[in-house]
Amino acid sequence: MTEIKIRPIQKKDNPKVAEMIRYVLVEQGAPKVGTAYEDKTLDQLFETFQKERAEYFVLVEGDNILGSAGISPLENGDSEICELQKMYFDPEARGRGLGSQMMQKCLDFARNQGFKECYIETLPNMKAAQKLYLKTGFEYIPERIGDTGHYSCTVFMKKII
Template identity: 60%
Template sequence: MSAVNIRNIRKEDNTQVATLIRKVLVDLGAPKVGTAYADVTLDHMFENYDKPRAAYLVLEENGVILGCAGVAQLDNCKDNICELQKMYFLEEARGKGIGSQMLRQCLKKAKEFNFDKIYLETMPYMKAAQKLYAKMGFEYIDKPLGDTGHYSCPVYMVAKL
């Protein structure tokens, strides 16, 4: 891989990001209902994160987006907790340490936004992702926080910032 660039999402990235997320979910065999696949915000990611205490990052190589992830206040949660949202990478970007770079950038943003904790939901078979999350300080919890609407993602993890 040549040099990659992690940067904030731009409006013109919306289509490429939505296509990437849907492709990864289909490739991984994830349900289309109860996951990010069905989120109404998926086609408008720039606008969705264009607000205080939120950021969405893309991983770009030679003008092509290979991965993405974001942080924002956890929906329907009164506590000062953000959610790691929609972290996905195309197959050609996996296993190269880029996920660690992206996750570090998201944790840095969450700290800059002064959140106390960061929460995520994932699928049971996404073992490589869970291993990365655990390595970066996330711990498993037995029930969901907030209400993300992702009822098909029954693995919950949280980390102190």
């Protein structure tokens, strides 16, 4: 069995990660506007996360990138709040407990960076993702905070870390 690793993104991962995320968004029936699908940063995640208190992780099995997620300060938000960004998993990765491992890696990083809360936005139909967030201690909040640019995402959640 091939070893599964979670590691920081490398520049060479950019095309595979962008392709995987777009595939998952299409598979989930997500709108292509107002979501990560049209983010200019999607093709440059390595470069985008080269800033203070930010990291983007990839879940790798052999040469395959099966998932990814990042932590970054919340744009136009409180400096103690980070955002869990672009957490997506290839269908091959689902149901294996890998989402929980990725979540733990991200939240540990956030805690080590001094963040006190973590925020996430998602789409109403992404029920499996919401189930993972709830299991990890996220709670629904009534309105958007910060400025993610994902106006099609209408489910807002936050967790004290």
